[in-house]
Amino acid sequence: MADLIATPAVTGLPLAIGRVTLTAFDPGPVTAIAPYPGRDLSAVLRFPAPGEVIEEGARRLIWAGREMAFLTGGPAPDLTGLAAVTDQSDGWVWVTLAGRDATAVLARLCPLDLRASAFPLGTSAKSVLQHLSVLLVRTAEDAFQIAAYRSMAGTLVHDLSAAMQAVAARAAL
């Protein structure tokens, strides 16, 4: 059988509205790592504390929930007996929201405290975006990577673009 062709998780991007852009982001393989109780993973990797994002070269370990981190930018390490490892590469759609009004756009949808003091650069948070459960990574003062469940990619883009339009139209008043 001929090879199956992959379909992108999201279509219709990039979008540039006002002072914000929304682009698709490909994190490459995503591996969920969930250490078993009491295990020391330090010989293999440093497991992030809540909200922490550990960057080691191209490899990132993003805190992604209770006792769970997402590894991107590298292959899944062998953690047999230390942690449950699950491939999450296909479970999520990732987008990047960036630009001067990115925080304002996100504040239309997300109840999180987005001030840099509460959500610093280089950290992650799990929260909700309108009705969607999301993982957020702040990659710059005004740039966020947002991951939502893949089947809801259309809703993610709809909600974000509606907020982008409203923020842009308000700025143009």
Add this chain to the structure above:
Amino acid sequence: MSQSHRIPGKGLLIDRARPVRFTFDGRAHEGFAGDTLASALLANGTRLMGRSFKYHRPRGVMTAGSEEPSALMQIHEGAQQTPNVRATVQEIYEGLEARSQNHLGPLSFDLLAVNDWMAPFLSAGFYYKTFMWPRAFWEKLYEPAIRRAAGLGSLSGRHDEAVYEKAFAHCDLLVIGAGPAGLMAALVAARAGADVILADEEVRMGGRLLADGAEVDGQAGPDWAASVVAELASLPNVRLMTRTTVTGAYDDGTFGALERVSLHRAPGDAPRECFWRIVARRAILAAGALERPIAHPDNDRPGVMLASGLTGQMTRFGVNPGRVVIFSNNDSGLATARSLTAQGIEIAAYVDPRPIPVTEDFPVYAGAEVVGTRGRLGLRDVAVRHKGGISMIEARTLALAGGWNPTLHLTCHLNTRPQWDEKIAAFVPKPGAVPGLEVAGAARGRFSTAACLADGAQVAGEVLADLGLRAPDVPVPGAEDRPYGIAPLWAVDAGGRAWLDFANDVTTKDVKLAAQEGFRSVEHMKRYTTQGMAPDQGKTSNVAALAVLADATGQEIPVTGTTTYRPPFIPVSIAAMGAGGRAEGFAPRRLLTSDARSRAMGAPMIEAGLWSRPSYFPRDGETDWRTACDREVRQVREAVGVADVSTLGKIDVQGADAARFLDFVYTNTMSTLAPGKVRYGLMLREDGFVLDDGTCARLGPEHFLVTTTTAAAGLVMRHMDFVHQAFCGGWDVRMASVTESWAQFCIAGPKAGAVLAALGITADLPFMGCAPVTLGGVAGRLFRISFSGEQGYEIAVPTRYGAALFDRLVEAAHALDGCAYGMEALNVLRVEKGFITHAEIHGRVTADDVGLGKMVSGKKDCIGKAASQRPGLTEAGREQLVGLMPVNQGEVLSAGAHLYNERDPAVREHNQGYVTSVAPSPTLGCWLGLGFLKDGRARHGQVIRLDDGLRGRKVLVEVCDPVFFDPEGGRMRG
């Protein structure tokens, strides 16, 4: 008469270089940019702006702010037609169409004004007493007639298509109100480095500094305010929010606020309003105070205003009030009279019940009262009763200065009542009423400008200490510090009707009548008279009303108490609160990887939970669902069908204790499952009822894949998280949802193996086996399971390959005389096999009820096991799952119908059960039903009656085993 009533050179907020045209009741008017509807109409000499709620009395403008009770209008913006807009808040824009409300015929000759002549009969409680009988007349006659006569504006009846927004904000300190106290508080906090949000409902910040003519540090009040605002605007830690009213105080420092984003412009792309949820570590309420009128006879004529309303309209918009009579019981009214005189406005009389000295530049009537007014559609004369008798004084405006009520509403939103302060004859906030919310300035009864400035700075300093910040040394500027000098006067005793609540037409007589008839509690009086129940919520009138009630009942005001202030402080449109929640924003839509192809094949999509799923795949000539569904079922039974089943929840469970954990959540045993095998499993809730069912595959010794039903995927994940974290915390088990990671398709039918072969997969899996497979260069998983009763497989690939795989599967199926099948066929296939869904496991059935009692293992504990053995869940007489077939083959069955013995009437006492699922079976040539019947398993072969009262359907059905087709299961195992 274009803008004839403007004072040259006056008007802080208007831009005289930018005329703006608008219409009122269809007539063209002109105002200036910055005008409100009220100020523009007043500037054009229009005082009559509407009719009152009940008596249809002519009404004008009372105030210059959001507390306006009288000047309510309807704004016409197509579908966005908005009733009850406060003319004092709505800014005009080019082309704005406003209409007066609540009249029949022209505004100046309202036919319903007949109500006013009938006023003696229309007192409080009139409707309750009069329209009692005959009872049947209420709905058909009385209520429609009353609603026609009493009421405000109307909606368009169409969808409001405009953009509304909601947003979240966080800060260290929220300052509510930007008058002298709020500006000082914000300035001190901002200089200390706190994250400050300063919210004010006006277009320009400054509050009373923009209206009183007060000086601050030798500067004009507006100039001082502007310089503070400019500094705040320059600071990165300050967010200024104008046109934003904080509407409610909620738990843990959360506040609601409504921002009028673009209501001052013609509708366009920008949000009309934004509803903010502001989370603040601390907040300062500096919302100032609201002036109250004095109830005297005929105090509701257009031209009668609050003194603060008059100065507001004058200073902000340059409105010329004409000859003015001021009726005041305190020094702020006197100051207004002096200030107006200084500005060249003629004070025809200053009337004050207090014995004050009479050496002013205007006529002063000390120890006097206003006892009446004249002028049919607008004020012409004011009747003043003084020592020398009653004088009629000609005036165009009567300004009432009855004292000030601190704007303390937000402090009561968490259910605390305010306290009476005898010195200022007003309620003041109870300290600590809302945790984290302090009150400063006039909002806590400190009325002079100097006191407000000092209080703002002081309270900010205290709050900063709480926040761990050091208050900077900000000198408090000097300003007027005149005494208040109030001598309470709530109502003038002079006969006639004296209005308290202008919006709901409540007079002092109504309140007295309420007391007389026994409604002596303030809450009862309110409901009997409707005092304070209009859109303005009695902002200008509640305190006076309860003072009148206190007088009538012979109680003190503190004993009488207030009604409860609840959010929102001003009316909030539902559109703003629900912003983003319409149409596409109502709920997430989950799309399958097969979605595009299914739609291209013409499949109608239906909602299944949040998912869109294909209903059926019509072929040429198939004009209804039934034809397509019958064909799809036949093709599955005779050849092969493919369906997207990715919606099923998938939970990856790993760890040394994974098997032990699954034994605990499932009723049956999973630890004995061999790797490479799949087992059907049942989960109970702890109360013994069925939670969910699905399959569990053992992918490796310490690796399982649990599937859940589509509907319960989230619920089961949460449940398993609970069981794990609450009872198995130390175990070596970890779970991750992989629902979205895999696209999974069902291949069912005698030719299922051939479809796999076409994909290059040699399928030698035994029934209930699973194995990794590679197809098209991709690692996938193959399961041999069946929800159709045919030989069946489910094949899963990483989601990104789902669309491509579905295409291949459809092509392979078509080549083998098979098809893609949708939800309808899927349902028929499973009903034919008696497989249950959440139609059956609806939360009130046990494992035994659905015939799966044997799945509750006797050898181990599991969630729900103990409770499932309760007598009530095991005794005879429970309703059990049965199959139902019509006695006359052609008859249609319907879900939701109830079951009765053949000759019993269809009443509750005879109810034998109900139908949960039905399906037209092409395989058996009749409709089939699944349902629950009392002792059903013992009644196979009986004929009973299906009775669907909703559809008027009565069908005789035979009770049978729920597995209608291939009960031995040879086809799916074969």
Add this chain to the structure above:
Amino acid sequence: MRIPCPCCGLRDRREFTYYGASVFLDRPAPDAGLEAWDEYLHLRDNPAGVTRDLWYHDPCQSWLEVERNTVTHEVLSTRPVVEARA
């Protein structure tokens, strides 16, 4: 209402799912008898004052025991159910 999640910090209550009184953590032994199970499943205090109940922080999937006051709505403390049981 805002609830401090031990993982995520103070969060708006719209991120949480409520699950009832925390006595649900005290699961009786399988053979504890009908009365114990009935009490465990069905009997709940309804205090005007301090109470403990269970909340699920959906975004991070933590189950929490929240101690709060039903009169003042004050949230007094939270801890993961794992620790509440320990």
